[in-house]
Amino acid sequence: MEPSLATSSVDRRSVVSLFSRLRTSSGQSNPLPFYKELRAMGNIMPAPWGGHLVTSYKLCDQVLRNRAWQVPGNEWRTRQKDAARWSAPASLQMGSTMPMLNPPHHTRMRRSVGSMFDRKSLDAMRNSIDRITERLLDQVREELHDGEPDFVELVCEELPVITIGEWLGLPAADYPLLRSLTHDQVFTQELFPSPSQLALSDAATAQLREYFTELIRERRRTPGNDKVSVWLRTWDELEPDQDAADAAVHSLALFVVLAALETTSHLLATAVWLLLEHPRQLDWVRTHPEHMPGAIEETLRYDPPIHMISRIAAEDTTLAGVPIERGEMVQLMVGAAHHDPDQHTDPDLFDIRRKAAHLSFGGGVHYCLGAPLARLEATSLLTTLLKRMPGLRLADGPSYAPRVAFRRLKSFRVTAS
Numbered sequence: 001m002e003p004s005l006a007t008s009s010v011d012r013r014s015v016v017s018l019f020s021r022l023r024t025s026s027g028q029s030n031p032l033p034f035y036k037e038l039r040a041m042g043n044i045m046p047a048p049w050g051g052h053l054v055t056s057y058k059l060c061d062q063v064l065r066n067r068a069w070q071v072p073g074n075e076w077r078t079r080q081k082d083a084a085r086w087s088a089p090a091s092l093q094m095g096s097t098m099p100m101l102n103p104p105h106h107t108r109m110r111r112s113v114g115s116m117f118d119r120k121s122l123d124a125m126r127n128s129i130d131r132i133t134e135r136l137l138d139q140v141r142e143e144l145h146d147g148e149p150d151f152v153e154l155v156c157e158e159l160p161v162i163t164i165g166e167w168l169g170l171p172a173a174d175y176p177l178l179r180s181l182t183h184d185q186v187f188t189q190e191l192f193p194s195p196s197q198l199a200l201s202d203a204a205t206a207q208l209r210e211y212f213t214e215l216i217r218e219r220r221r222t223p224g225n226d227k228v229s230v231w232l233r234t235w236d237e238l239e240p241d242q243d244a245a246d247a248a249v250h251s252l253a254l255f256v257v258l259a260a261l262e263t264t265s266h267l268l269a270t271a272v273w274l275l276l277e278h279p280r281q282l283d284w285v286r287t288h289p290e291h292m293p294g295a296i297e298e299t300l301r302y303d304p305p306i307h308m309i310s311r312i313a314a315e316d317t318t319l320a321g322v323p324i325e326r327g328e329m330v331q332l333m334v335g336a337a338h339h340d341p342d343q344h345t346d347p348d349l350f351d352i353r354r355k356a357a358h359l360s361f362g363g364g365v366h367y368c369l370g371a372p373l374a375r376l377e378a379t380s381l382l383t384t385l386l387k388r389m390p391g392l393r394l395a396d397g398p399s400y401a402p403r404v405a406f407r408r409l410k411s412f413r414v415t416a417s
């Protein structure tokens, strides 16, 4: 079949130039014009570095939900020519975690953890998350006496690591280390990691591997009722080989930490920043708390923590008439797809009442297991903030990390009126 017109007419140099501008801190401070440019090149187009880029909401959704598309697991990674990129320790470690497993391994791993955050477990966590939020906001209030504190550093980076650390039963003294290792590890999941970034990612991977190996050893010695001990008991029943059971739990605990930190921090920071930037909507949600879920969902649509999700064609296929060979990668530009005018009216408008669908937590068999927890943390933060700090204003920022796939709002400063 002939490639679609939009695909064949794309100028590769324009795509490269667009991405090199998009990946800078200043490009990240407003990716929307880049996404508009990219969507104008087509719903699907060849990526100059191989594979295809997908920008339309419908196509991204279709790929995520269709089992003919697989995730790039270790079988795929070890077949790639660019071994420095795909067979590096950080890449192979990622390749063995749940979101990078394909059925039947994925099915087994996913079943072993159940729904992870069902209503009962969320109810049990709610009070403690509210208490942590209150404590973090107290610190912001304290620091507001003397200046303009960084809200992201004091609150948005802290709440996810304390929440997940307590859930896994990790010592609080380890949180700063885990936070910094996850910031380094993420480079292996980026679109264009440099050799020095890959080296940072490999070094972080080695430390994380050691950390979680020791954690599992310790939970084997003194099992408790914490999550890791529960997973070990589950896997001992599923798996006769104890080393294999330990490896499964290792990859689970490690991935949960990787999955929960940067993503949730970005959601919290973006939700607060967008509301402070839109004071009328902030006042509206203060007087109409029933719109709080809408504010969180619109934040997830407007600026999701993950802007790109990758899939591999399991067999030769076509997507919107474009032939894709078996093993070829498609990069789903969900950040761009969330602003697709064919899907959302006036997509660049932040409107907490719009009730729009989004792909922030993925879709299909890999749909995020932590979504209820991320929503709970966001609800706790926004509710407490609106109640306790009505006069909070933006003082400076925001600043963003230079990335493409994993957004990171690094900081913004606040003041009180």
Ligand code: HEM
Binding pocket: 071, 098, 099, 100, 110, 164, 255, 256, 259, 260, 261, 263, 264, 267, 304, 305, 306, 309, 310, 359, 360, 361, 362, 363, 365, 366, 367, 368, 369, 370, 371, 373, 374
């Ligand atoms: C706002 C915060 C979060 C966002 C935006 C997010 C996003 C995502 C996305 C897009 C996927 C699917 C990846 C793919 O299809 O390739 C995913 C998978 C996953 N997430 Fe999240 N996540 C968030 C928070 C969390 C938290 C807090 C946890 C756990 C505590 C978590 C655990 C997982 C797990 C275990 C998977 C793998 C599911 C599977 O492969 O079956 N996530 N997440």
